[in-house]
Amino acid sequence: MIIHTATFEGSFTQVSKLPETSLPEYAFVGRSNVGKSSLINLLTSNKKLAKVSGTPGKTQCINYFLINGKWHLVDLPGYGYARVSQKKRAEWASLYKQYLTKRPHLVNVFVLIDVRIPPQKIDLEFINNLGEWQIPFSLVFTKTDKLKENACQKNIQLFLNTLSETWEMPPPYFLSSAVNQVGKTEILAYIDQCNAELMGEDFLNS
Numbered sequence: 657m658i659i660h661t662a663t664f665e666g667s668f669t670q671v672s673k674l675p676e677t678s679l680p681e682y683a684f685v686g687r688s689n690v691g692k693s694s695l696i697n698l699l700t701s702n703k704k705l706a707k708v709s710g711t712p713g714k715t716q717c718i719n720y721f722l723i724n725g726k727w728h729l730v731d732l733p734g735y736g737y738a739r740v741s742q743k744k745r746a747e748w749a750s751l752y753k754q755y756l757t758k759r760p761h762l763v764n765v766f767v768l769i770d771v772r773i774p775p776q777k778i779d780l781e782f783i784n785n786l787g788e789w790q791i792p793f794s795l796v797f798t799k800t801d802k803l804k805e806n807a808c809q810k811n812i813q814l815f816l817n818t819l820s821e822t823w824e825m826p827p828p829y830f831l832s833s834a835v836n837q838v839g840k841t842e843i844l845a846y847i848d849q850c851n852a853e854l855m856g857e858d859f860l861n862s
């Protein structure tokens with residue numbers, strides 16, 4: 657897939673305010689600072705579409721984009737930001753639950769995992785919630801440029817092994833690097849494939 661247009665449609669703090677749509681929706685989520693904004697900018701070839709920040713925890717809204725007029729890219733707030741009150745955390749948890757359980761056209765959630773960091777409880781809990789709510793998801797291991805290839809593979813294997821304690825089948829996964837522009841082709845091809853299965857090839861080519 658080539659992204660010709662990526663249009664920002666708004667920032668929302670309430671799921672009920674999100675645009676109604678019949679188009680497929682793909683959400684991106686992960687711990688603060690995992691590289692989500694950088695990945696979204698890489699996918700859309702737009703350096704400024706999502707705001708890259710050195711300060712974790714900035715994005716607290718759901719940012720909603722229309723891609724090629726055919727599907728929505730949804731930038732969910734980062735989770736697991738340490739310096740945030742219990743109240744704020746509870747609000748975010750409620751926002752995720754509402755978004756993830758109330759969007760009929762949500763096709764897939766890309767859960768971003770920093771490839772350098774060993775499996776974190778908060779990521780595993782988030783993934784287990786997706787399982788409970790029966791939301792399809794895939795993993796994106798980010799910042800792969802920061803490790804040698806075999807160290808990346810070792811960490812990915814460790815993460816998948818940890819998941820296998822609760823999941824029978826490993827989820828699809830991707831490797832990404834915003835620095836080396838890795839992962840874009842594979843992730844967009846996956847979205848293309850899902851869209852073609854859902855909407856038909858004709859819709860995508862129209």
Ligand code: GDP
Binds near residue numbers: 688693707832
């Ligand atoms: P977000 O909070 O998840 O949206 O993360 P950002 O995209 O804002 O990135 C957080 C920090 O990690 C920034 O300093 C980025 O420049 C850096 N970063 C993001 N992706 C990569 C990557 O693939 N490789 C490297 N080396 N740094 C990255």
